[in-house]
Amino acid sequence: MVKDQLNAEEREILEKFERNELRPATDADREMAIAPQAARNTFKKTRRVNLRVTERDFNRAHARAREEGIPYQTLLSSVIHKYLSGRLTEKR
Numbered sequence: 581m582v583k584d585q586l587n588a589e590e591r592e593i594l595e596k597f598e599r600n601e602l603r604p605a606t607d608a609d610r611e612m613a614i615a616p617q618a619a620r621n622t623f624k625k626t627r628r629v630n631l632r633v634t635e636r637d638f639n640r641a642h643a644r645a646r647e648e649g650i651p652y653q654t655l656l657s658s659v660i661h662k663y664l665s666g667r668l669t670e671k672r
Contacts, residue, residue, distance in 0.1 A: 585649055586649055587648045587649045587650060588648070588649075590649075626657075631656070638652075641655055641656055
C-alpha cells in the first residue's frame, strides 16, 4: 500500500501499526463475525451517473479529494451517500 494513497485517518492507523501501538479490540470476536457482511456491502453494485457542476465546484471537489488522498469520484459519491442517509446536513 502506498502511503500517498491513504487519507489522514488511514495514515495514522498505519503509523501506529508500524510502531506496534495497536491492541486487539475488546470485541474482536463480534467484529470478525460481522466482517464478511461488511465486505459484501462494500462491493454492492454501483450505477454510473452523469452530473453537471460548475467549474468552481469541480475544482474545489478535486482539490479536497487530493487532500484526502482519494479519487474525486469517491469523494462526491461519499457526499451524496452521507446526505441521502441523513449524516450530512446543511449548516444553519
